[in-house]
Amino acid sequence: MAVPQKNRPDPDTLLARVQGEERQKSKGKLKIFLGYIAGVGKTYGMLTAAHLRKNEGIDVQIGYVETHGRAETEALLEGLPIIQRKMVTYREVTLPEMDLDAVLAIRPRLVLVDELAHTNAPGSRHPKRYQDVEEILDAGIDVYTTLNIQHLESLNDVVAQITGVTVRETIPDRVIDEATEIELVDLAPAELLQRLKEGKVYVPEMAARAVEQFFNEGNLYALRELSLRRAAERIDEQMLAYMQIRSISGPWAAGESILVCVGPGPLSERLVRTARRQADRMNARWTAIYVETPSHQRLQKESKEQVWRSLQLAERLGAKTATVFGLNVADTTIDYARKHNITKIIIGKTLRPRWQEFVFGSVVDQLIHDSGTIDVYVISSSEKVPQKPVELEPLLPATPPRGFVNSLALIIIITLIGWLVKSIISPVNLMMLYFLAVVISAYRWGIRPMIMTAVLGILAFDFAFIPPYFSFRVSDLEYLISFTGLIGIGALVSLLVARVREHAVAAQMRENETGTLYALSQDLATAVDTDSISSVVGKHINEIFRWESAFLLPDNDQLVAHFASPGFSLDADELAVATWAFRHGAIAGYDTDTLHGSRLRYIPLQTAQGVLGILGVKPVEPDGIITHEQERILTAFANQAALALERVNLSRQMEKGKADT
Secondary structure, eight states: OOOOOTTOOOHHHHHHHHHHHHHHHTSOOEEEEEESSTTSSHHHHHHHHHHHHHHTTOOEEEEEOOOTTOHHHHHTTTTSOBOOOEEEEETTEEEEEOOHHHHHHHOOSEEEEOOTTOBOOTTSSSSBHHHHHHHHHHTTOEEEEEEEGGGBGGGHHHHHHHHSOOOOOOBOHHHHHTOSEEEEOOOOHHHHHHHHHTTSSSOHHHHHHHHHHTOOHHHHHHHHHHHHHHHHHHHHHHHHHHHHHTTOOSOOTTSOEEEEEOOSSTHHHHHHHHHHHHHHHHTOEEEEEEEEOGGGGGSOHHHHHHHHHHHHHHHHTTOEEEEEEOSOHHHHHHHHHHHTTOOEEEEEEEEOOHHHHHHHOOHHHHHHHHOTTSEEEEEEEEEEOOOOOOOOGGGSOOOOTHHHHHHHHHHHHHHHHHHHHTTTSOHHHHHHHHHHHHHHHHHHHOHHHHHHHHHHHHHHHHHHHSSSTTSSOOSOTHHHHHHHHHHHHHHHHHHHHHHHHHHHHHHHHHHHHHHHHHHHHHHHHTOOSHHHHHHHHHHHHHHHHOOEEEEEEEETTEEEEEEEOTTOOOOHHHHHHHHHHHHHTOOEETTSSSSTTSSSEEEEEEETTEEEEEEEEEOSOTTOOOOHHHHHHHHHHHHHHHHHHHHHHHHHHHHHHHHHO
16 A cells, blocks of 8 residues: 655656756856955955865866955965966957956866956957856856855845945846855955955055945945845755755744735735734745635625735735635645745734634634644734625526526426336335435536425425325424435535536636646747747737737837737837836836826836836726736736747847857
């Protein structure tokens, strides 16, 4: 007998890990020595580690190292072969750059490349040094490199706000995300300032100016915190991947992580704000989740809008948001929490009557009971839920008028059959025929025809087969149990059938959504330029939503429409909204909190290279909303289009590089 595996690895995570390892087999490994500012010892640490590798018999060579005249750093260059730099002339100035072709020709096992965010001199094969490093890695050569935290693209605005200086040389976050290893090089701000005064970082004149403009103590503390946080995030991601691959039941409370559950009720926005305050107090990452059950399709329009508003609020407040499909809210929430190493869950509790919780169950009670080591915080609503009559009909199959007629005909037929065979079949066995009629009616036509079938069956059975005959009196009270069973079984069957149909509808919607995305990906795979990509996306949006759309790409610092639905044009105001969305990398326009008076919703096409363009859609309803389901599909469309554009751009860059060489 097979033994069930409780700690079965997550197949999606395992597959992603295997695919990542397969890709890494042919590529070199990247190690980044990360610091928060110049002078903390990144290059020194990189050279020290290189000497250790050389002592192990590894072929280590220097592709590019900048010592800035520091004696202790220059001393570490001894014993490490240096690949001759390439001299590039630009505007009568000769600039030394790393000789990428020489590195690829020599093919050392490990090459040192300092200052990853450096911008290459014009005329080089790649505009940025990190692109040189990527080509070296693709050739199977390991790389050690250095990087300051302020050069990360995602932190550019934060660093500018803190220091008052806009860093021009940045690298995409994916570079540090894809690094095999990150080593944090840290130094207390007081020690760094002392090194500056002693001239160990810059020459005295430059040191004094640096302290005034950038190296003040407040900036150092802020930048140091950013580097520590980024390193901690990387470690947290590695720990989470380790747990998921080995299906380790979390949480491992190495750091706090909060999950807030939102729903269609007005309490959700209060929960989101509470979660934000808790995350700030605990210095924790937080996520807002909505569990989409099959009953989501029965929600009223206002309730669906409430869910979407709550998730939008969470995103604005800095949370990661997720919509997860599940049959049970509590089980799905706990499963998500354990997979993502959540330590605390925040959930709301409406003050329902106790009998309703007993009959229909309580998500809060189940969550608390099954949460294990995860802390659960329950936020109660200050207002009681009004006691409305329980509405069963939305849960049940639709009841066409012919269902009542068919149920009546079914009772008449069974009564005639029973009358013909009553001499050879006992009344108890005849009762089973009426049970069958109730089950058929519940399965085919719903609860109301089922109730009518049960009542008519009881009356017909009592009238024709229970003494005294041809009257509605019951001489044997045991038959009352059978009459009750008729209605109970019919109701149960009808509810179960409704639940199965509900699940089937939800599964069909998910299948349609998956098929839609698959069809789009297939068409985009054959698109070879921006015009074909934009027309493919526009065609699919029209087929699914019947909406008009526009595809805008930058051209000489202006957005130009590369595709628009027939007869559709953008005026100056709409182009201004699209330009704002492009420059800020944020969704704007229709049904958003930014420039919501626009007729279109503008979605940035975001990749690691930045915002490549804007997808604009014009919903049919002028004053309506974009539902959560529509938003999810649009976001997926935008992501697919952005990846296709990135592929085309990279292909063009490669062709241009080959032509230049």
